[in-house]
Structures are given as structure tokens and as C-alpha cells.
Amino acid sequence: MIIQFISSYIATLSFCIIFNVLKKHLYLCGFVGAVGWTIYYFLAKHCLLTEVFSSFIAALVVTSISNLLSRRRHAPITIFLIPGIIPLVPGIGLYRTAYYLLFKDFPQATEAALTAFQVSGVIAASITIVAFLPAIFTPAKK
Amino acid sequence: MEIQKILSFAIYVGEVMLRSGAETYRVEDTVTRILSIHNFSRTDIFVTPTIITASVTNKGVPVTAIRRIKDRVNRLDKIELINQLSRDYVNKTYSTEQAKLRLREIDAIAPYSFWLIFWMSGISAGCFAAMFNGGVMEFIVCLVTGCFISYVQRVLSNRGVVRYLTLFIVSFCIGSIVMSILYFYPILSMDAMIIGCIMTLVPGVAFTNAIRDTIGDELISGMSRAVEALCIALVIAVGVSLPITIYLMLGGTL
Numbered sequence: 001m002i003i004q005f006i007s008s009y010i011a012t013l014s015f016c017i018i019f020n021v022l023k024k025h026l027y028l029c030g031f032v033g034a035v036g037w038t039i040y041y042f043l044a045k046h047c048l049l050t051e052v053f054s055s056f057i058a059a060l061v062v063t064s065i066s067n068l069l070s071r072r073r074h075a076p077i078t079i080f081l082i083p084g085i086i087p088l089v090p091g092i093g094l095y096r097t098a099y100y101l102l103f104k105d106f107p108q109a110t111e112a113a114l115t116a117f118q119v120s121g122v123i124a125a126s127i128t129i130v131a132f133l134p135a136i137f138t139p140a141k142k
Numbered sequence: 143m144e145i146q147k148i149l150s151f152a153i154y155v156g157e158v159m160l161r162s163g164a165e166t167y168r169v170e171d172t173v174t175r176i177l178s179i180h181n182f183s184r185t186d187i188f189v190t191p192t193i194i195t196a197s198v199t200n201k202g203v204p205v206t207a208i209r210r211i212k213d214r215v216n217r218l219d220k221i222e223l224i225n226q227l228s229r230d231y232v233n234k235t236y237s238t239e240q241a242k243l244r245l246r247e248i249d250a251i252a253p254y255s256f257w258l259i260f261w262m263s264g265i266s267a268g269c270f271a272a273m274f275n276g277g278v279m280e281f282i283v284c285l286v287t288g289c290f291i292s293y294v295q296r297v298l299s300n301r302g303v304v305r306y307l308t309l310f311i312v313s314f315c316i317g318s319i320v321m322s323i324l325y326f327y328p329i330l331s332m333d334a335m336i337i338g339c340i341m342t343l344v345p346g347v348a349f350t351n352a353i354r355d356t357i358g359d360e361l362i363s364g365m366s367r368a369v370e371a372l373c374i375a376l377v378i379a380v381g382v383s384l385p386i387t388i389y390l391m392l393g394g395t396l
Contacts, residue, residue: 004273011269011341014262018342019216020253037273076225078165079218082347087273091346092337094371098379120346124353 009034032084162217264289271338313381345371
């Protein structure tokens, strides 16, 4: 668990440097990514929840933290969001889909494709939910 | 005259943002805000990942500008600075001329140095291998491979090789390195090594952004980003699976 946290912290941080995030945000970006991945790992491996549901919870937490941080530090939310969801997004799922298709393993390919689609769907959904939560609870503009 | 200057500034902002890899809705939002402080009777902005169009109508006369965007890279620092600039502009801290100068400065900011990115690609590959249950040996293999592929990518992109061919060559290199190591040390985890190395290439964020765009009613952006993500995934899978096929023909087992 601790190894997971540390390695995801360093991985996210290095990804931020590849994406050219400003120096003053680097450590926070790493933190966001590490929290997201650790929650995902804990839910998926120890609580035995499905991949999709664990991604949803992790992405909700990541989006809320990035939202808070972007308010606090007057930076656009993208700066924290993209590094934060990097460990969660189904890049590997898309790769696996194409890989199984090339080896003509259609049942596995379908499974990988559907999971990848669901995971990126719930991540996108959680980003949208957090973005519009304040709008739901504030009185409507006239 | 004034209207053309403002429009050319606004579309330049949009162009730099798109080249830095900003989301479609963010570009539209920023350009709309910049144009909105000038009280034009009507402004329309249409943004896709490869093109940006802005049209302003003042006293019944429409003025339109289009910019074509090629080679997009990830420059989150520029996105942040432009966000600050557009806020200052909307609060009238800058005049249009000053803002344009500041925008030129932002556009010219250099990225992190190549050697830093070189080492960071290696380290991130190694750490991703550790996240997918790799041990110390897998970490070292991914570290070296990650550094190597970032060098190869740099060389190929400097020579103007098209992006998909670069991806193919790079993932072929990854597959060959991992499979030849696996041939001599079959106890290592192939999954952890391959996943760690290709994690910097796979289009997970692009695919998620595609769905976000579709949710936000940016249908054309959503579709084009999704197709782009699928093509990249396919190219990587082809590149990695060739060495795996050769490895199986030489009598290795997965």
C-alpha cells in the first residue's frame, strides 16, 4: 500500500514534468494523483469492488480535491485534474482491446473495450458532477 | 480597425491554448469572455481540436477569423498563464496591445529541458511498473527503456517523422526490449514491464476528454478525439504485438 502510494506519487510527478506543469504546483499534482490511485487500489484490491465503481469513487475524490486546489491557488482546474486522473484513465484498457483484437481473442477484446469505455465514462461523469454541484445548490439566476 | 485588432488577439489566444492541449470548452469559454467585454452585438466561436473560428458582428457587419492548428503538445504551464492573462484582460488591467505582447512572451516560454524530461520518462515508466505489481528488476528494466524511448521519440520528432510512425517505432522498440529480456529471464512479469513502458504513450486522457466533450455538447470534438485515441491505441498494440509474435514463434511461452 505504501509502495503503491510512493510510486504513484513519483509517477504522477514525473508525468507533470513531461506535461510542463509550472514548478510551484508540481508537489500538489503528485499528491492528487497518488491519493486517487491509492483509493482506487484500496477499493479494488482490498474491498473487492469492481474496477468501474472504484474508478468512480477515486475520480470523485480527485475531482473534488482539484476543484478545491484550483480555487485556493487561482489556477485552472486542468492543471490538477489531468495529472490526477492519469493513473485512473483506461489507456491500458484501450491498448489491451487493440492487442486482443490483433490476436483474434474476441471475447477478451470485447470485455476490455467495454471496461475501458465504462471507466472513462464514469471518470468523465464524476468530473461533470463535481463541476455542476455548486450550481445545483445555489439559487437560480434571474 | 479596432474590431479587427481585438478579434486577431482573441483568436491568437485560442490558437495558443489549443496548441498547448487545452480542452475545447475551455478555449471557447476564454475566447468568448475576451470578446464579451467589448459589447459587440453578436459573437460566435466554434472550436474543434484542429480548427478555431471566431466571428464578431458589430452594427450589422460580420468579421470572421479562422486558424488551423497543427501539432498539439501538452503545455499545461501555458494554459495556466493564459488563463491568468485573460482574467487580467477582462478586468481591464491590460490594453489589447499590451495583452498581445504578453501573449507573445507566454507563447515563447521554453519547456523543461530535454534531459530532465529524459530522466523523468524513465522514472515514471519505472514507477508505473511498480504500481502494476512489478518488482525491483521490472523497475530497472522500465527505467532504462523509458529513458531510451524518450530519446528515440526526440530524434524522430526532430526529423519531422509523422506522429503515428514515431509511436509505431517506439512501441516496437519497447516490445523488442521487453521480449528479449523475457526470453532470458522468464520469471519477470511481462505485464508490468510492458504496461510501465507504454503508460507514457497510451491515450487514456484523450479518450476521457472525448467523452467529456460529448457530455458538454461538443459533438465534433468528442468524435474526433475518440477516433484519434482509438487509432493511437491500435498503432501501439500493433507495434508491441509484432515482437510478441516473433517471441512465440521462437518457442517462448507467455
